[in-house]
Amino acid sequence: MPPDDAPFRIGFVTGATPDKWARTWRERRRDALELVPLEETDQEVGVRDGSLSMVLARLPVDRTGLHCIPLYEERPVVVAGHDHVVAATDPHEELRLADLADEQLVLPHRSGWTPSAPQLSWPAMSERDAVATVAAGTGIVLLPQSVARLHHRKDVVQRFVADLPGTTIGLVWRVDDEDERIQAFIGVVRGRTARSSRG
Template structure:
């Protein structure tokens, strides 16, 4: 029996298209495993996952890393927050007086004195801002995943996009791994590396 390929994917990533192409081309089964941003590398490092679709930045030590795509970042706030008045985008300057209920990975912090929030998931952060407390900045895919009627999201125009990438251990660079890399990079069944 051929061992399945086990691929983790971070919240907001959408591996469905790649999984479909894999199943059309390969005999190995593909097991997709959802992970959070906080634990997105754990399975690759401990061997329970062969590869993972992650949101950068990550510690790349001992890992191959292939960039897949970028996604814009958005601010999420309650539906009656001043952010809701913006047509499509806001800037960081518009957010300087806000409370961030979850630290931003870039290290950006508003000028306003920040409360000491407990660690929380993206979903918990969006639930918190829905209650009218602060704002959270997340990738657009995460905001869509946790979309609610009582929140709005607006693109933050002057924040760099986040990057989704595929990672795997350097020592696991075999034909099956390279076949999955090829699928994610858009190679056809007849294309060689």
């Protein structure tokens, strides 16, 4: 068990939205709750080394030694500049990967999908930088809708992609962590009332 004054720290990957659960926690508990933003590449590190009690992670994660509760699905979108052909499509219609086969993908997608057109060699860049690149009129980027919203600009558009696999946000914590605050937070996430038990 952690000492009574140990901070209860929850990491959250870019695009995840822990605010409503943190608000409920603060209404019910005196224990301080600290939210820690994380890059997707770092989402397992803090929970494994004990610096974070739990993480809202983008699945999949290596489940060895970890518990995981899938929480919600994220829909994938394509982001392109205002002058791109994607912008000319109906905003209410979904695109398909075949519609994007001739494009330049400026950031690798976690699914491994790439357009069939020969690809340029792009430097490593953040999601924010990738959106800025497509805003300048070069290529496209495929992102979870939550991440695209976070980095939205007036000079880009986004459209849903019907046949691209979505992603799942899940709550992850160590199997050997017996901190009672973890179960309390799971209760908040699952919508248990302050008076309900774990049953």
